[in-house]
Structures are given as structure tokens and as C-alpha cells.
Amino acid sequence: MDNFEDFPANGGGQLPPGQLGEVIKVGGDWFAQFTFPLSDFADFDDNCLYIAPWAIFKGNGGEHWAGDMTAGNENHPWRYFTFCIQECEPLVEEPVEICESAYMYSDDDSTLNSVYPRPANWGWYLEYDVNTAQESYPLYAGAGQNEISKGTHVGNVIIHYNPDYSVYAEIVMLGDYELRGQHTFVGDALPTGKRPGPGQYTNSGDMNEDGKVVIIVHADVCWEE
Incomplete structure (x- = not known):
């Protein structure tokens, strides 16, 4: 999301994992594949995107969110992180x-x-x-x-x-x-x-x-x- 308010959280502040993306099964292994075309986020704040990854682990590993920031409520927290784009000076190699x-x-x-x-x-x-x-x-x-x-x-x-x-x-x-x-x-x-x-x-x-x-x-x- 280009703004935190765009997360599809419900009225209780919970973020339904089913709305986060598609889960694809290939060769017996599960993995989540997400595509974020940057052209779709022309107006994101401070050149940053908000990303909330969620996964189910095999063998009773449970459901887990990933990220360094917490949202939701005390009973149903979820996590997210920011991905920021920075303009960097071109790398110039010094002559030897x-x-x-x-x-x-x-x-x-x-x-x-x-x-x-x-x-x-x-x-x-x-x-x-x-x-x-x-x-x-x-x-x-x-x-x-x-x-x-x-x-x-x-x-x-x-x-x-x-x-x-x-x-x-x-x-x-x-x-x-x-x-x-x-x-x-x-x-x-x-x-x-x-x-x-x-x-x-x-x-x-x-x-x-x-x-x-x-x-x-x-x-x-x-x-x-």
C-alpha cells in the first residue's frame, strides 16, 4: 500500500490475510508470490510502501506475520514493514x-x-x-x-x-x-x-x-x- 490507511483492515482493526495476495503451490512446496508494480504507486508517502506479509507454516508451525511494526489491537495484532525507495548517486569507481x-x-x-x-x-x-x-x-x-x-x-x-x-x-x-x-x-x-x-x-x-x-x-x- 502507498498509504497505511489503504490496508483493508476491518472495523475491529484486524487485517484479513485472505485479502493479501494469492498463494501458489508448485512442486509440493508452498510459497506466497506478490507483485508490486511501482507504477501503481505514484503518490506513495515519502517514497515508501507499506507491506504486510503473512504465512502459514507446516507442521503446526502456526500463522505468522512478518515485519518490524505492529498494528491491529491487543487481541488480534498484525505486523508490517516499510519499503522505501531512495535516489542514490551513481557508483563511480576510482581509477587505480x-x-x-x-x-x-x-x-x-x-x-x-x-x-x-x-x-x-x-x-x-x-x-x-x-x-x-x-x-x-x-x-x-x-x-x-x-x-x-x-x-x-x-x-x-x-x-x-x-x-x-x-x-x-x-x-x-x-x-x-x-x-x-x-x-x-x-x-x-x-x-x-x-x-x-x-x-x-x-x-x-x-x-x-x-x-x-x-x-x-x-x-x-x-x-x-
Whole structure:
């Protein structure tokens, strides 16, 4: 009911259960089925409906009302509850920030863990020759086990080889990917011994001035999804 006064209570305040709805028997189990088209209750008070459920339970379970409010009289009480409709703001999911390590990709054979078995972290190095080098190289994030199909192409690296034999790497990010940190190693050969972490990279340029250097570019990259 859209108003409490619309309940079909009799003169004594009792609510006859037989007027509450249809009882349907399916497969040996009894259940009460009620349909309340909201379009039939255009003027209900405070956007609330008043509902009075009643049921008979098997095995001398008796007759029972359900609800958190009581009506009727002391000898014949009955119960009901309210169902209220509220307008809610649409649920907006907050974006999730994802941060990954990224490395400049050269080719499938130039992996860092092929040179440094421990730790077996992914990444690549580039044997750069100023006479044959290409203009830029892709930067991949999250490409575990050196599989670029698992990673994300987040930017490109442009190598600048200067007349004074210094070398530096310029990272150009794609789309909304954000560069949070960059580490570049440049030398005539890869470091010997233990693999250096990105924070230990050095850039000595082309010391022997032959136009050939080894380069590693690592970056910290973040984006939102």
C-alpha cells in the first residue's frame, strides 16, 4: 500500500490475510508470490510502501506475520514493514594507479639475464653503433621474462650521440603514461661482475671514441586504469 490507511483492515482493526495476495503451490512446496508494480504507486508517502506479509507454516508451525511494526489491537495484532525507495548517486569507481619498471627494447637476443644470470630479472641492453643505429627504440613496461607480449609499450627512447662523444637517452612517453624516474647506463662495455641495479648505472659516454657504446635505459612508469 502507498498509504497505511489503504490496508483493508476491518472495523475491529484486524487485517484479513485472505485479502493479501494469492498463494501458489508448485512442486509440493508452498510459497506466497506478490507483485508490486511501482507504477501503481505514484503518490506513495515519502517514497515508501507499506507491506504486510503473512504465512502459514507446516507442521503446526502456526500463522505468522512478518515485519518490524505492529498494528491491529491487543487481541488480534498484525505486523508490517516499510519499503522505501531512495535516489542514490551513481557508483563511480576510482581509477587505480599502476606502476611498473620499464626497459628500452633492442632485440630478443640482447637480454640482461643472458649476461647476468643472477638476479634473473628481465631487461635488455643495446649495442649502439652511431653509423648504423636506428632513430628510436620502444620502451616496454612490465615485460616479465623479456616477453614484450606481456608488457605495455609506454614510450620510445631517442639516443643522442654528441660530437664530444657523450651520449644520453631521451624518453618520449605515449598517451597518459607518466615517467616517474629514469636510469641510463652508457659505456664501452657492460659492467663486469655482478649486475648493477638501475640506481647504480653510470654514463661514461664513448670513452674510446669509436662510435660504439653499450646502453641500458630503465624507467619507472605509472598510469591509471
